[in-house]
Amino acid sequence: MDLRALLTTHLKLRHLVIVLAVSEHGSLVRAAEELYLTQPALSRALREAEHAVGASLFERTGRGMVPTPAGAACLEHAKAIVGHLSTLRRRVDELNDPDAGLVQVGAHVTGANLLLPRAVARLMADKPRVEVRLREAPPETLIQELGSGDLDLLVGRVTDHASTARLRLIPLYREEFRIVAASTHPAHDLPDVSLHDLVASRWVVPLANTPLRDELELNFKNAGLAPPAQHVEAGAPATLRTLVVEGGFLALMPESMAVAEPHIKILDLHLDGLAQQVGLLLHPDRPLTPSAALLADKLREVGSEMERNLASGVEHIP
CATH class of the missing domain: 1.10.10.10 (Winged helix-like DNA-binding domain superfamily/Winged helix DNA-binding domain)
Structure with a gap:
């Protein structure tokens, strides 16, 4: 240089x-x-x-x-430079007052229901004066905000995809996306249920141009079917849950989220390619502030526990 x-x-x-x-x-x-x-x-x-x-x-x-x-x-x-300067300012602030700080973390559906809340609770138990700002948005938006420095880190699906090619990916645990429906949905009564039985139903589908949406459509294609004609694109967990429970829609949902919902049941149908690595998504060369680094440590800690619990089938606690 x-x-x-x-x-x-x-x-x-x-x-x-x-x-x-x-x-x-x-x-x-x-x-x-x-x-x-x-x-x-x-x-x-x-x-x-x-x-x-x-x-x-x-x-x-x-x-x-x-x-x-x-x-x-x-x-x-310009976004990278300004993001670095913003992080530098907050790192110096935390060096001057180690008990304070600000962490800005983004999450989509994956990891937003259990992993992130548990890790944030542990962070604030150790550092009560730290301010945490949680941001839920579509993956593309979150990745842009990570690049501009508006977010310190992301929690979500860790996968090889064009959208995450420039990020540093740290897998924490593995779980499967399952097809879910309200517990009263007639699909639960079907013997040997298949995609052919479900394609005419109303679906909540993942957002376009995301790995999960691509894999869902590939499953329909491999079954000789077009994707569901009746569908709503949604990514926010609260919207997805309401459409499933109150609207009678089918949807994909992380297994740990589905088993925690009393009014939702998982269909006895496994799709290919929907097991996922959940983890951290970081800017490749921007150091974390001390508080953000501590949150990353808590996420690793909780992720290890969830991996053990999912493997033993006991990760059923909301």
Whole structure:
């Protein structure tokens, strides 16, 4: 790395912040309002950023300010740099006050019902003054927020997939996604139930472009069937549960979540490829704050216990 060259670069942190704001708002006017700048000052700073990078970063379209290819590359690095600086500030704050801190953790369906709540409870028992912010959202959104530094770590399904190719993946335990229905659903009365019996039912399906959705559709394809025509895409656990219990939908659910629900039963049908590794998803080169590192340790601890309990069939405690 040529440190001397970096001392003379014209690209400053304020330029990266401005590029991020313009991208987020798609408008110079709204970006200027967000940053408490005049529009001429923001436009001038954006021109400075483009001069420092050596390429145009945005083009005006009917949809607003859209990043050019060079702008997209600049945004990727800007998010990483700003995320690192945010983490650095919080690490120093915790070094000055070790009992305090902030952990921002994201979770989708997997791991959100047992693993994460148990680990958070243990973290706060050790460090009562730590603030924990839990974020539930679709995997794509969570991965973007991890990259930008808005999240310290993610808890979820650990799998080889294009969406997680750049992340550091740490498996903790393995469990299976099962087909579930309300305990009164007529599918439970079917002998030797198969996908052919279920394809005409209403389904809650995983979000598009996720590994779980791909694998579910592959199971239908291998059975010579099209995916269910009547379906709702949903990922939030509360929405999924209500659609199953009150709406009569079929759904995929982690086994540990399904057995904890008194009004839900697992169908006696196993699908291929739906056993999963649950674990941590981390930014590949951003160090964790002390509190986030402690939460990661608690997640490993709880994950080891759940792996033992699932293997012995006793992980039935909500």
